[in-house]
Amino acid sequence: MDEHESATDLNSIEVTRRTVIETGTTALLLTALPGAALAGPVEDKEPSPPAVKVDLQINGHSHSLVLDPRTTLLDALREHLALTGSKKGCDHGQCGACTVLIEGRRINSCLTLAVMHDGESITTIEGLASGDHLHPVQTAFVEHDGFQCGYCTSGQICSTIGMLAESRLGVPSYVTEDLTRPAAELSDAEIRERMSGNICRCAAYPNIVAAIKQAAGLPT
Amino acid sequence: MKAFTYHRADTTVHAAAAAIKPGSKIIAGGTNLLDLMKLQVETPSNLVDINRLPLDKIEETPDGGLRIGALVRNSDLAADQRVRQRYGVLSRALLAGASAQLRNKATTGGNLLQRTRCYYFYDITKPCNKRNPGSGCAALAGFNRIHAILGTSEHCIATHPSDMAVAMRALDAKVETVNDAGDAKIIPIAELHRLPGTTPEIETSLKPGEIITAVTLPPPPPGVQMYRKVRDRASYAFALVSVAAIVDSARGRIRSARLAFGGLAPKPWRSPQAEQTLVNAPADTGTFDTAASAVLEGARGFGGNDFKIPLTRRTLHSVLEEMTRA
Numbered sequence: 427m428d429e430h431e432s433a434t435d436l437n438s439i440e441v442t443r444r445t446v447i448e449t450g451t452t453a454l455l456l457t458a459l460p461g462a463a464l465a466g467p468v469e470d471k472e473p474s475p476p477a478v479k480v481d482l483q484i485n486g487h488s489h490s491l492v493l494d495p496r497t498t499l500l501d502a503l504r505e506h507l508a509l510t511g512s513k514k515g516c517d518h519g520q521c522g523a524c525t526v527l528i529e530g531r532r533i534n535s536c537l538t539l540a541v542m543h544d545g546e547s548i549t550t551i552e553g554l555a556s557g558d559h560l561h562p563v564q565t566a567f568v569e570h571d572g573f574q575c576g577y578c579t580s581g582q583i584c585s586t587i588g589m590l591a592e593s594r595l596g597v598p599s600y601v602t603e604d605l606t607r608p609a610a611e612l613s614d615a616e617i618r619e620r621m622s623g624n625i626c627r628c629a630a631y632p633n634i635v636a637a638i639k640q641a642a643g644l645p646t
Numbered sequence: 647m648k649a650f651t652y653h654r655a656d657t658t659v660h661a662a663a664a665a666i667k668p669g670s671k672i673i674a675g676g677t678n679l680l681d682l683m684k685l686q687v688e689t690p691s692n693l694v695d696i697n698r699l700p701l702d703k704i705e706e707t708p709d710g711g712l713r714i715g716a717l718v719r720n721s722d723l724a725a726d727q728r729v730r731q732r733y734g735v736l737s738r739a740l741l742a743g744a745s746a747q748l749r750n751k752a753t754t755g756g757n758l759l760q761r762t763r764c765y766y767f768y769d770i771t772k773p774c775n776k777r778n779p780g781s782g783c784a785a786l787a788g789f790n791r792i793h794a795i796l797g798t799s800e801h802c803i804a805t806h807p808s809d810m811a812v813a814m815r816a817l818d819a820k821v822e823t824v825n826d827a828g829d830a831k832i833i834p835i836a837e838l839h840r841l842p843g844t845t846p847e848i849e850t851s852l853k854p855g856e857i858i859t860a861v862t863l864p865p866p867p868p869g870v871q872m873y874r875k876v877r878d879r880a881s882y883a884f885a886l887v888s889v890a891a892i893v894d895s896a897r898g899r900i901r902s903a904r905l906a907f908g909g910l911a912p913k914p915w916r917s918p919q920a921e922q923t924l925v926n927a928p929a930d931t932g933t934f935d936t937a938a939s940a941v942l943e944g945a946r947g948f949g950g951n952d953f954k955i956p957l958t959r960r961t962l963h964s965v966l967e968e969m970t971r972a
Binding site: 472473474475476478494495496498517518519522525531532533534537538539541542585588589592595596597598599600602605606618619620621622623624 | 647648649650651652673676677680681684693695697721724725730731734737738741742744745746747748750751880881882
């Protein structure tokens with residue numbers, strides 16, 4: 427979390443908490459959130475830098491924000507827009523729980539500043555389903571039990587969608603035998619290598635691989 | 647994160663002019679810089695965002711090489727058909743680095759300029775001559791399993807962490823820059839990174855306000871190309887030892903070879919002496935051992951990283967054996 431948080435930011439956290447309570451799954455979700463995500467503002471003795479205006483297209487909706495330039499894209503989503511589906515795991519690009527899609531490409535939202543994405547189109551886990559119809563990757567994760575605690579899952583699902591798009595474009599991976607051939611079939615080894623930026627502490631990896639194979643239309 | 651002001655550059659020269667000011671830093675992909683800013687290892691007072699500059703093309707050069715814009719993302723460079731067909735060692739090295747998410751953000755110029763992953767450089771409570779000149783080197787007598795065995799000094803034993811740069815070193819890449827006056831310069835990659843000596847805080851030959859605009863690859867040299875990375879886990883880890891090799895051989899005889907190493911030194915390491923031992927040499931164990939000894943001349947371990955000396959020998963042996971197998 428950024429050191430400086432305005433009163434408005436805290437209000438948006440409160441709204442988020444109430445929303446969670448209303449959905450009736452409070453206990454589980456609150457205990458699953460790391461301390462950093464719910465912690466209050468850190469005392470910052472330095473003056474704030476000038477705020478910057480940022481327009482983001484998130485899940486098809488325009489959002490205009492005025493932010494401390496230090497605000498990461500992940501914090502903008504979670505703390506300013508109450509889109510808490512993207513998770514803060516390590517906050518250093520090592521775990522992949524914060525994975526979102528920017529212009530269709532998967533990135534770690536914790537390692538980029540919101541202001542760097544002014545005008546860009548961002549898809550988060552909240553933007554995947556159409557009403558009650560889950561995205562096929564979401565369905566596959568449910569059907570194959572591709573999680574235990576679920577904290578990494580939104581990142582795993584967004585990452586899978588980005589990965590499948592890369593695969594369709596013929597992007598190779600480190601384990602692709604022959605780089606000169608167009609597209610490698612998504613073997614288990616290919617899926618594991620391509621998904622190595624998403625860590626699952628519960629080690630649900632076999633089921634995640636099965637879910638991804640189903641989503642890719644491969645025999646599971 | 648310390649407070650900073652943010653500016654988006656509209657031209658490369660404007661970016662260079664903004665970056666020359668004290669406290670200013672260029673941000674491209676940001677995957678390393680923001681990580682370091684969160685830990686207050688880097689504390690810029692002004693960030694100059696160059697992501698919207700038109701430096702994201704890969705173009706053919708008249709001599710049959712490629713010119714890679716500084717903002718070409720690592721994933722796009724690795725997936726480019728020309729790179730995959732003609733510079734397989736580069737594609738493979740890129741794919742060996744980081745994760746897919748990070749490669750989608752990380753840029754060619756930023757990859758070259760990324761900082762070491764030395765634990766003590768990252769920990770602002772510990773002495774580090776690179777982060778805080780004159781404070782000492784905690785790695786010398788500390789946990790130094792990942793540290794360098796070649797090119798070190800008593801002031802710093804950190805490694806350069808890039809895979810991409812190791813392949814580029816084997817390919818004799820050239821780094822194009824521009825400064826705040828608009829003057830362009832070409833720096834051979836061998837001269838981009840500096841050894842620590844007494845000034846480990848100075849990592850490159852770039853002057854203040856000098857910005858990387860492109861990396862040019864000469865036409866590929868003859869022979870087969872390979873990137874072998876040895877690391878603690880199968881994916882998404884930095885190299886303990888890596889080798890970028892380009893070997894031209896036929897019927898059990900090596901005509902020429904280029905060898906660059908990662909994980910061993912403060913810069914992508916090339917060993918002309920080792921390459922010389924391979925010219926017109928039979929592709930056999932004796933030749934490979936001689937080459938490994940030449941690479942490792944002057945190598946020094948610091949306890950935790952002593953294993954890198956035999957590991958380098960074995961890795962090079964394995965690479966050369968595989969590349970010259972009939």
